[in-house]
Every structure is written in structure tokens, then in C-alpha cells.
Amino acid sequence: MQPYDKLLLENKAWAHQKVEQDPDYFNRLAHLQTPDFLWIGCSDSRVPANEITNTQPGEIFVHRNVANLVIHTDVNLLSVLDYAVSHLKVKHVIVCGHYGCGGIKAAMTSHDYKQVLNMWLRNIKDVYRLYSEELDAIEDEEKRADRLVELNVKEQVQHLAKTSIIQRAWKHEQRPQLHGWVYGLSNGLIKPVFEMDENTQIDPLYTYDDL
Ligand code: CO
Numbered sequence: 001m002q003p004y005d006k007l008l009l010e011n012k013a014w015a016h017q018k019v020e021q022d023p024d025y026f027n028r029l030a031h032l033q034t035p036d037f038l039w040i041g042c043s044d045s046r047v048p049a050n051e052i053t054n055t056q057p058g059e060i061f062v063h064r065n066v067a068n069l070v071i072h073t074d075v076n077l078l079s080v081l082d083y084a085v086s087h088l089k090v091k092h093v094i095v096c097g098h099y100g101c102g103g104i105k106a107a108m109t110s111h112d113y114k115q116v117l118n119m120w121l122r123n124i125k126d127v128y129r130l131y132s133e134e135l136d137a138i139e140d141e142e143k144r145a146d147r148l149v150e151l152n153v154k155e156q157v158q159h160l161a162k163t164s165i166i167q168r169a170w171k172h173e174q175r176p177q178l179h180g181w182v183y184g185l186s187n188g189l190i191k192p193v194f195e196m197d198e199n200t201q202i203d204p205l206y207t208y209d210d211l
Contacts, residue, residue: 035061038084038176040077040156041096042068042103047183049096052190061088067103067152068095069123070159078165085169085176093160093176096190097153098183099146108145124148127155153180154194161196162206170198171211 180194
């Protein structure tokens with residue numbers, strides 16, 4: 001048996017169990033997707049969105065990448081955001097980072113991870129630079145990395161607010177609310193660290209007037 005065969009076997013068992021509990025389960029899901037939440041999380045295998053929030057298929061629209069970044073030239077993320085906000089009409093967008101994030105720690109070193117990783121991590125280095133005074137004052141390396149995880153989440157939520165996608169939805173539909181959360185690998189708990197909604201003032205330089 002190949003390692004991936006276990007996944008296929010488990011999938012069969014899972015599908016069977018679901019139908020046994022609720023014969024209409026897949027029929028219902030196949031015809032309807034009305035999630036209230038968009039989750040932008042880290043690709044880290046220890047932070048599965050549905051599992052840590054005890055939600056079911058159909059409840060959360062998910063995008064994950066290394067260190068949960070919102071980058072304005074990332075067509076992948078922006079497509080997910082646009083679809084979730086403009087078409088699925090999600091009420092909440094959650095950026096969820098996690099303590100002990102390998103992407104965050106990597107960005108704090110001078111190690112050459114070669115392109116393309118250097119390009120990606122560069123975005124986190126820019127967040128560090130923005131808050132370098134606060135971060136440099138934290139002596140403990142682990143604590144400094146954890147604080148950068150929190151600040152990174154805050155920064156990515158602000159990036160969301162700078163998109164015309166979010167600004168248009170705020171203006172016309174007073175949603176979605178934006179949330180910055182951090183998940184603790186050591187205790188399984190999520191800590192909310194930042195929030196924005198349609199009433200939050202943002203830098204006029206980043207606002208669009210023809211939404
Ligand atoms: Co991570």
C-alpha cells in the first residue's frame with residue numbers, strides 16, 4: 001500500500017459514514033454553497049481551517065498560502081477574495097496566522113532561500129521593517145517572532161482594506177467585517193488581534209472614490 005492509498009481509503013470511509021448519518025448530506029452540499037466566512041490562512045498542515053473551528057464543508061471558503069499573506073499582485077488570492085466577497089457575499093473575512101510560523105521565522109533570518117521563496121518572504125521582511133522599533137526591542141527570539149506573527153496578521157488585514165473589492169462591498173453593502181486572528185499551535189486556541197469594518201478610517205491615499 002502506498003502512503004497516499006491511506007487517504008483514499010479514509011475518504012471512502014468518511015463518505016460512507018456521512019451518508020449513514022445523513023442520507024441527504026452530499027446531495028444538499030452539491031447544490032448549495034453559502035459560506036459566511038472567507039478564511040485566509042497559512043498553508044501549514046497543523047492549521048486546518050475547518051478542523052480548528054469545528055465547522056463543516058460548506059461553511060468556510062478557504063485560501064491558504066505561506067504565512068497568510070495578502071499581496072496586491074497575487075491574482076490567485078484576489079480571485080478568491082473577489083469571488084467570496086462579490087459573489088458569495090461573505091459577511092466576514094478572517095486572516096488567521098499562527099504562532100511558530102515557519103514562514104515568519106524564515107523571513108527573520110538572512111538565509112538565502114533562493115527565488116521564488118525569497119520573493120515571497122520579502123513581503124514579511126517589509127512588515128518587520130514597518131515595526132522594527134517595537135520588534136528589535138524584544139530580546140527573546142521566540143517572543144519577537146510571535147509578535148511579528150501578530151503584526152503580520154494586522155498588516156494583511158489592512159492590505160485587504162486597501163483593495164477596491166473590500167471598499168466597494170463596504171460602501172454598498174456594509175460588509176464584510178475583517179478579522180485578524182492568531183492560532184496557538186501549543187494550546188489550539190485562536191486569539192483575535194485586529195478588526196476592521198466599513199466604519200474604519202483608512203489612509204485617503206488608498207481609498208477609491210468611484211466605487
Ligand atoms: Co505558517
